[in-house]
Amino acid sequence: MADEHLDPALINTSDGPVIIVAAAHQATERSAGPHAHCRGQLFGSVQGLLTIGVDDGVWVVPATHAVWVPPHRVHWARAHGPFHGYAVYVAEPACPGLPAAPCAIRMSGLLREATQRAARWPLGPLDNYAERLAAVILDEIGSLPADPLGLPLPRDTRLLRIADALLADPADSRSLEDWAQWAAISDRSLSRRFVAETGFTFTAWRQRARLMRALELLAEAVPVTHIALDLGYSTPSTFIGLFRRTFGVTPAVYRERLQRRSRDPASDE
Incomplete structure (x- = not known):
């Protein structure tokens, strides 16, 4: 081996x-x-x-x-x-x-x-x-x-700069307009090109980036309340509700399933 x-x-x-x-x-x-x-x-x-x-x-x-x-x-x-x-x-x-x-x-x-x-x-x-x-x-x-498990990245260098910044800090709460000004692109172009190049609106892409980071933090045994606040959600319940709508279970249940699959991968079949 x-x-x-x-x-x-x-x-x-x-x-x-x-x-x-x-x-x-x-x-x-x-x-x-x-x-x-x-x-x-x-x-x-x-x-x-x-x-x-x-x-x-x-x-x-x-x-x-x-x-x-x-x-x-x-x-x-x-x-x-x-x-x-x-x-x-x-x-x-x-x-x-x-x-x-x-x-x-x-x-x-x-x-x-x-x-x-x-x-x-x-x-x-x-x-x-x-x-x-x-x-x-x-x-x-x-x-x-x-x-479709991943997070597509835009090709436009200005949009990619924004995406990289959000992946580095998913909790960054700047508005679309603020990000557009930061990257030297118009609001309308940012919104339109994000959909064209990633398949997601800017807001949906940012939420997906936060949820992907949440999965990483759950695997690292970070408490759910800390994850919610670290990712910029106003309250833990807001984060838990969005997580449940996206994945069908709460963060705590997802972590338990991840641990169970780690112990017995065949349990997901």
């Missing part, structure tokens, strides 16, 4: 096994800055929460999902709190049948079990059994539908 200290040279070449699975175990938060490699990568977790980012999107990934990043695509990653996860590195010649753009997928029971089994393989050539299981993993990555 490979671990999180996998030699970078192994994932910067398509020589060797068609897939390499690296396991990661950590007790505290950990991050990897922007980087790229010639293999495609599937990020997933058994316990804990991941945030994965590329130039035009960010995903907060619970144990029920995984994120696919194609070869040579610059990306960054961050694990929140205690974490047990894995990365499946796919040789570039095997990637044409896989998603051409980064995306989140909902883990199937088959893909979850196959990757966990592949994580126990020793590094080196695959035998006939391993080759067949590797083909199953590739088929699952290629056939599972993308899940």
